[in-house]
Amino acid sequence: MKIKKLFLKIYLFIIILSILSLIIFYLLGNKNRIGYLGDFEYNIDNTLRINGLLNIKDNFIVDGKLDYKSINNFIFTNDSITNYSYSFRIKYYDKVFRNNDIYNVYIDINKIIKDNNFIEEIEMRKNGGPYGDLISSKAFNNEENIDNVYYTLRIKTNLLLLFVFLLFLYLIFQERFRKSLLYIINIIISFFINHKKYIIILYSSLTVVFILFVIITSSIKHKSKLTDIELINKSNVGYIYKAKIKKFSNLFHINTAALNNTNIIKYYGYSLEITNKPESHYVQNTNIYYTDNNSFIIYNEADNNIYYYNIEFPNFSIGDKYKITILAKQIPESSIIKWSLNGNNLFRNTIKENSSNDYIVLTDTREINYNTDNSYSLRFIMPKGITEIKSILLENLNNNLNLENDYIVFTSNNSLEDSSLEISYNLNPDKKLITIAVISIFIILLLVNINASLYVIFASSILIYLIYLIVGSVNIVVADEWELVNYYDIIKNSNKNIFELLSFLFNQHNEHRIFFSRIISLPILELTKWNTTVITYISFIIYIVGCFFIIKYFYKKDNRYISILMSFLFVILFSLRQRENTIWSFQIAWYIIFTATVLSFYFYYLYTINNKKVYIIFTIIFGIIASFSSAQGLIIWMSFLILLVLFFLSKEISNINKKSLIMILLFGISCFILYFYGYHKPSNEEFSFSSQITNTFFIAISSSIYKNLFLGIVLFLLSIFITIYLIINKKIVDNIFPLLLLIFSYGFILSITISRSSYGVASRYVTFTNLLPIALFILYFNNFTNIFYKYKNFIFVISVIIFMNNSIPALNSLYNEYRVRKILQYRLVNYKNFQNRDYLSGIYPWGTLNDLKNRFSVLEKYNFNVFYSKYDYLKDNNEKGE
Structure with a gap:
C-alpha cells in the first residue's frame, strides 16, 4: 500500500510537471520567430504543367529515360515559360524552437508573398509540417534562400492527447474518482436494463428513419443551379464551359446529372474545331505554314514526327468517347495520320472515308480507358512529305454529362448569358453514411439477438476479404514477381543437377532468401501458364492455416461468451488494411512466414504443456521455413532469445526445459550463419532512415486498427504494462504463445522502422503488425478474463467499428485497383508498341526501356501469363506506340 501511495505521488508530480511544461512550451512556441526558406529543389513536371507545356516532356525522352540536362536547358532559355515550381523546407536560426517531436511549424505565407513579389503561390504539403511547394516568376538555384520568414510553433495534438490519457490513468487510480465513474456507469446500465424494450424500439425507429432518408435521398432527382461557370474554350463548333454543381450536402456524391434546358447543350463534353497549326513538334526538320x-x-522530312496541340483539356472520365475528323486537302499517297488523346502513349490510325468537296476525310473513334497524370494533349503523327489540313474536329460522343470532382463540362451552341442554369441530378451516399447505417444495424442485432450479429460479423469479415481477393487478383506479373520469371528462364536453359538447382534457388532476392516461396511458386506457375491469381489463392489458404491456430488457442482457453470476444480476432485477422499482400502473388513469402511463425510458437506452447519432444522438432522445422522465406522470418529466433531473458527476469527459468530452448536457439544461430554465408549487400537496396523514426514506430504499432500516433503510444504502454505484470506475477510460462506473437510483431516493427521509416507504413506490413493487437487482446484476456466478460458487448461494438473502418475504404479502392491492373495487362501484352518507359514502369519499375522489354520478352517466349492464347483479345492491332 505504501509503495502504491509513493508511486501515485511520483506519478502526480510528473503530471503536474508535464502540465507546467506544456504551458511553458505553448507560450514559448506562440511567439513569432524568424527563419528562412531553403533546400530548394526544382520540379520539372509542375513547371511544365503550370505553363501548359507538360506534353513537351516527351520530346526529351532518350532511350526510354528523360534527358534532364536538355529539358532544363529548354526550360530556362525559353521566354514562353514565365513561372517555375520549387519544393522547399523551412530552415531555422534558432537551434531549439523548430519543427520537432513537440512542435508543428506554421509560416506566415501572406507575408512571404508580400515581401517577395516574384512568388505567386505557396502551399505546405502537410499542416504543421516543414515542407512545401511554391510557384515563382523568378528562377533561382538550390543554394539561394528566402530570408525573413516569420513562423510560429504549436504543440502537436498527439502530445496533448497523450497527457490527457496519462491524467485519466491517474484519476482511475483514485478511489473516489473510480467510485464516481462506476456510479455513473451503473446508473446508465440500470436505466438501459429497466427501459431496454423502449430503447430498442426508439433506436430501431431512428435507424429505419435514417436508412429511409438515405434511400429516398439517393432515389429522387434533385435540382440545383450551376456555379463557377467558366468559358474554357471556343471554336466554330461552339462554346465550351466548365461549371460546378452546388450540392445540398457533402454526405452525398453526385451520380448522374443533366441540364434542365437541353437546348443549351450541343455536346455532352469537350468538343471543338481546330483550324490553327500545331504549337510544337518532336523533331526540328519540319516546316509548317498557312x-x-x-x-x-x-512539310515533314522525318518518318515519324509528332505534332502537339497544347490544349488544356479538363479531366477526362473513363468511358468518355471521342471522335476525330480530319479534313485534308492532300496527304502523301498510301499514308495515314495517327492520333493520341488523354496522354495515352498509343496512337490510333485514322481511317479514310469518302472524299467530300475536294477534301480527304479521315476519322476514328476512341474510348478513354484510363486516366493518366500526363498532360491532356491532342497529338498527331504526320506522314513523311506534304500534308495540307483544312480543319480537325474533335467531338465528344457522350449521351449524358460526366462528372469529375463535382465539375461538368459541356459544349454549347451559343454564348451563355444566363449564369444561373438549373440542373437535375441523382445522388449516391457517402461512405460515412453507409458506415453509420451498417453499425446501427449491428447494434440493433446486438441488442435483440447477440448470436445473430456474431454470425454476421464472422461471415462478413471473411466474405469481404474473399471479395477483395477474387475481384482484385488480376493475372499480371508486376515488380518483384519478374524475378521468378528470370529464375524460370535460367533453370529451363541450364542442366543443373538437384544440388546446383537448390543452391541456385537459395540465392538472394535483394536482402532476402525466399527459398521456400520459390519452391512452392515455380512449379505451380509453370503448371498454370504463369497464372498469378492461383498463387494469391494459395497464399490465402496458407494464411487461413495460421489464423486457425490463433483462433484455436483462444478458443481452448475458455469458451464462455468466447464467440463474442472472438469477433475482435476475426476483424483484425481478415482486415483489408493488408490488401497489398492480398492481391500480390509475390507476397506468398510473407504468408508462409506468418503461418510458419504461428505454428512454431504454437508447437512450443504445446511442448510447455505436455513436454513431448516431437513438438520441439516441429517448432524448429517451422522456424527454419520462416527463416528462409524472407529476412523477416529470422525474427522468430530473436523472439525465443527474448523469451529466455523474460524467463530469467520472472525467475521462471526453473519451470521450463532449458535444454530444449537452448537447442532452439542453437538452430537459430545455425540459420543466421547459413543465411548470411555468401551474403552480399544488394546494390539497389539501401536503408531508408527518417528523422521521424518515433512517429513511424508508433504508427506501425497502430496500423492494423487505425494509423494514429496516439493510438500507437497507448498500445505500446499497454504492452509495457502487461509484460511487467507477467514478470512480477511469474506468468510468462502461462502466456508463452501470445507473448511470442507480441515479441515477433515488435521485432518486425523495429525492422521496418529502422530500414524503411522514410517510406511510411505500407499496407503490406500490416499482416505482421496485426499480430500485435491480437497478442495484446489474448494476453489481457488470459489475465483479466472477468473484465472482458463484463464488457464483452462493448468489445463487440468496437470490433464492428474497426471492421467498418477497415473494410469500406478498401472496397472503395477495389475498382481502382482492378482497373489499374487491367491497364497493366493491356500494356504488357502490347509492350512492343511503347517507346516511353513511363508507361511500362508500373509493370516493372527498374531498368531502362530496353531492359524492361527484354524481361517481358521472356514471358512472351513461353506464351505465359498475358501472352497465353486466352488473352489474345487484349492485343490492339490498331494502336501503335510512339
Missing part, C-alpha cells in the same frame, strides 16, 4: 485558303501545310 496557305491563302485558310488551311495549313505541314
Whole structure:
C-alpha cells in the first residue's frame, strides 16, 4: 500500500510537471520567430504543367529515360515559360524552437508573398509540417534562400492527447474518482436494463428513419443551379464551359446529372474545331505554314514526327468517347495520320472515308480507358512529305454529362448569358453514411439477438476479404514477381543437377532468401501458364492455416461468451488494411512466414504443456521455413532469445526445459550463419532512415486498427504494462504463445522502422503488425478474463467499428485497383508498341526501356501469363506506340 501511495505521488508530480511544461512550451512556441526558406529543389513536371507545356516532356525522352540536362536547358532559355515550381523546407536560426517531436511549424505565407513579389503561390504539403511547394516568376538555384520568414510553433495534438490519457490513468487510480465513474456507469446500465424494450424500439425507429432518408435521398432527382461557370474554350463548333454543381450536402456524391434546358447543350463534353497549326513538334526538320485558303501545310522530312496541340483539356472520365475528323486537302499517297488523346502513349490510325468537296476525310473513334497524370494533349503523327489540313474536329460522343470532382463540362451552341442554369441530378451516399447505417444495424442485432450479429460479423469479415481477393487478383506479373520469371528462364536453359538447382534457388532476392516461396511458386506457375491469381489463392489458404491456430488457442482457453470476444480476432485477422499482400502473388513469402511463425510458437506452447519432444522438432522445422522465406522470418529466433531473458527476469527459468530452448536457439544461430554465408549487400537496396523514426514506430504499432500516433503510444504502454505484470506475477510460462506473437510483431516493427521509416507504413506490413493487437487482446484476456466478460458487448461494438473502418475504404479502392491492373495487362501484352518507359514502369519499375522489354520478352517466349492464347483479345492491332 505504501509503495502504491509513493508511486501515485511520483506519478502526480510528473503530471503536474508535464502540465507546467506544456504551458511553458505553448507560450514559448506562440511567439513569432524568424527563419528562412531553403533546400530548394526544382520540379520539372509542375513547371511544365503550370505553363501548359507538360506534353513537351516527351520530346526529351532518350532511350526510354528523360534527358534532364536538355529539358532544363529548354526550360530556362525559353521566354514562353514565365513561372517555375520549387519544393522547399523551412530552415531555422534558432537551434531549439523548430519543427520537432513537440512542435508543428506554421509560416506566415501572406507575408512571404508580400515581401517577395516574384512568388505567386505557396502551399505546405502537410499542416504543421516543414515542407512545401511554391510557384515563382523568378528562377533561382538550390543554394539561394528566402530570408525573413516569420513562423510560429504549436504543440502537436498527439502530445496533448497523450497527457490527457496519462491524467485519466491517474484519476482511475483514485478511489473516489473510480467510485464516481462506476456510479455513473451503473446508473446508465440500470436505466438501459429497466427501459431496454423502449430503447430498442426508439433506436430501431431512428435507424429505419435514417436508412429511409438515405434511400429516398439517393432515389429522387434533385435540382440545383450551376456555379463557377467558366468559358474554357471556343471554336466554330461552339462554346465550351466548365461549371460546378452546388450540392445540398457533402454526405452525398453526385451520380448522374443533366441540364434542365437541353437546348443549351450541343455536346455532352469537350468538343471543338481546330483550324490553327500545331504549337510544337518532336523533331526540328519540319516546316509548317498557312496557305491563302485558310488551311495549313505541314512539310515533314522525318518518318515519324509528332505534332502537339497544347490544349488544356479538363479531366477526362473513363468511358468518355471521342471522335476525330480530319479534313485534308492532300496527304502523301498510301499514308495515314495517327492520333493520341488523354496522354495515352498509343496512337490510333485514322481511317479514310469518302472524299467530300475536294477534301480527304479521315476519322476514328476512341474510348478513354484510363486516366493518366500526363498532360491532356491532342497529338498527331504526320506522314513523311506534304500534308495540307483544312480543319480537325474533335467531338465528344457522350449521351449524358460526366462528372469529375463535382465539375461538368459541356459544349454549347451559343454564348451563355444566363449564369444561373438549373440542373437535375441523382445522388449516391457517402461512405460515412453507409458506415453509420451498417453499425446501427449491428447494434440493433446486438441488442435483440447477440448470436445473430456474431454470425454476421464472422461471415462478413471473411466474405469481404474473399471479395477483395477474387475481384482484385488480376493475372499480371508486376515488380518483384519478374524475378521468378528470370529464375524460370535460367533453370529451363541450364542442366543443373538437384544440388546446383537448390543452391541456385537459395540465392538472394535483394536482402532476402525466399527459398521456400520459390519452391512452392515455380512449379505451380509453370503448371498454370504463369497464372498469378492461383498463387494469391494459395497464399490465402496458407494464411487461413495460421489464423486457425490463433483462433484455436483462444478458443481452448475458455469458451464462455468466447464467440463474442472472438469477433475482435476475426476483424483484425481478415482486415483489408493488408490488401497489398492480398492481391500480390509475390507476397506468398510473407504468408508462409506468418503461418510458419504461428505454428512454431504454437508447437512450443504445446511442448510447455505436455513436454513431448516431437513438438520441439516441429517448432524448429517451422522456424527454419520462416527463416528462409524472407529476412523477416529470422525474427522468430530473436523472439525465443527474448523469451529466455523474460524467463530469467520472472525467475521462471526453473519451470521450463532449458535444454530444449537452448537447442532452439542453437538452430537459430545455425540459420543466421547459413543465411548470411555468401551474403552480399544488394546494390539497389539501401536503408531508408527518417528523422521521424518515433512517429513511424508508433504508427506501425497502430496500423492494423487505425494509423494514429496516439493510438500507437497507448498500445505500446499497454504492452509495457502487461509484460511487467507477467514478470512480477511469474506468468510468462502461462502466456508463452501470445507473448511470442507480441515479441515477433515488435521485432518486425523495429525492422521496418529502422530500414524503411522514410517510406511510411505500407499496407503490406500490416499482416505482421496485426499480430500485435491480437497478442495484446489474448494476453489481457488470459489475465483479466472477468473484465472482458463484463464488457464483452462493448468489445463487440468496437470490433464492428474497426471492421467498418477497415473494410469500406478498401472496397472503395477495389475498382481502382482492378482497373489499374487491367491497364497493366493491356500494356504488357502490347509492350512492343511503347517507346516511353513511363508507361511500362508500373509493370516493372527498374531498368531502362530496353531492359524492361527484354524481361517481358521472356514471358512472351513461353506464351505465359498475358501472352497465353486466352488473352489474345487484349492485343490492339490498331494502336501503335510512339
